[in-house]
Amino acid sequence: MELNLNRRQFVAAGTVAAMGAMAGLAGCSSNDSKTDAKTDAKTDGKKVEAPEKLVFAWEPGASEGKYENMRDLIAEAMAEGAGVPCEPMTTTDYNVCIEAVNSGKAHYASLGAKEYVELHKKNPAVEVAWVLSDGEGKLNQVSYHSQILVLDENADKYKKGDSYELTQDAMKGKNMSWVELSSTSGYVIPSIALATEFGISDSEELGESGKFFNTVLFGGSHVNSIYNVLIGDADFCACDDTGAANNYNVVEGENGELGALYEIKSGLEAPLDKYAGVKLRCVSSLPVPAVPFVVNTDYVPEDMNKKVVDYMCSDAVSGNKELFKDPKDKDTVTKWKQTTGKVTFTPADDPYYDDFRKLIGEE
Incomplete structure (x- = not known):
């Protein structure tokens, strides 16, 4: 099942922004996957419980009907990494997508660089998880x-x-x-x-x-x-x-x-x-710069996020021709092309966007 939210529905649902003031994380976990948690030093020892289901919010451009298979495959990959189901959420407004991950209604989201930089400034719990690599499979400032x-x-x-x-x-x-x-x-x-x-x-x-x-x-x-x-x-x-x-x-x-x-x-x-x-x-x-795939660390434990990122950046994902298609493939609809055989998702962190921050005056 795929969730679909527009701005009116989201506001009507009474979702309130969770503006976390955290700046650093300290982790701890148990052996029970349902109670794995980490402690946030900036939120009075708050523990983050591992969700029984993940939700991934897509920005409007990727929410179009033609991308349904792409969204489903990403959800399947994330479920494989996390060990729990993942549900795609489509949106018709950038602000709805931003608010979904900011509030924890969505655990992960695909945002633009500007949306991420501005949201991270307000809520440092929202962090970059991974981005698209360059043709050599490396992190590159130009994506x-x-x-x-x-x-x-x-x-x-x-x-x-x-x-x-x-x-x-x-x-x-x-x-x-x-x-x-x-x-x-x-x-x-x-x-x-x-x-x-x-x-x-x-x-x-x-x-x-x-x-x-x-x-x-x-x-x-x-x-x-x-x-x-x-x-x-x-x-x-x-x-x-x-x-x-x-x-x-x-x-x-x-x-x-x-x-x-x-x-x-x-x-x-x-x-x-x-x-x-x-x-x-x-x-x-x-x-x-590369489009950020972000996670709200107030709602996803560190160990679960690491498993998700590791899997999303694996050959199992980049080798999927329905996600990273051959440039000559005229039929498959996805946002990524396997142009060199090395293109993949790669881990990234917040400093990756420092040059972009300077450009848009968000230092």
Whole structure:
């Protein structure tokens, strides 16, 4: 069974944020798997009981119907590692996903880097558990890219020589589609980069209609951000080059690379189903740290979390072709590709995001 929550349902359920003030952990456990616990030195000796079932919350982009098999396989893998069942939770709002793991309604979650950094600052009990590795199977500061796309027929307006460059004159007064204010690749990084390049002191101006852009739209997902350009409501759209890539074929260049040309796939679900063959050009590309898979350590004992992380970072998971698919596989829908034979999940900790914190002013 898969849980599904939207913002109204979550609030109506009366869930209250658990803003833990802990900063360090000290563990202890018994031999009974149902009573395994750890002691938190910052919460008056509070013991964390091992849950009889785990819940994994997915952000809206990964909550789409086409990712159901991926979510189920991740839940099965986590259950294998933890020794207890795991249930996926889908959400329709980033804030619901954040609140789910913050409050303990979900034990684990997939968040954007910005969501994690901000949540960890408020609640240090929410920590990074693992992230996606680079092509060599190692932890890398650059995991994927934030893109700005335009219709290819308009791309020459943003070309300088043999490359592409977004200038203040070319963008000001146009219409922009972001993903969400909290989306790392769909708003945070590109808006900060553009504000810095254009000398705009407050990057939030780029998220409001009538300021820098004439109209600002928020798609709510990377797919819907692209859709806003396809239907002509936006001149530009921000999206990632991972999940969004399931909706297009790369015609020229490399996925996520400046200047890459994409073509919308045929046979997609709404809202892109009517736009097969339409071409989009990548006119901006920025590096992004890996997406964090996080755990709320107030609700998962240290020893259980270690077992989960060890299994999620094992060959059993990275070798599953339904999770880490062959790049030539056109049918399997998942967020990860086995491009080198070495791509895997890898353990990470909070300092991994220190450079990102500096970028977004959350030091």
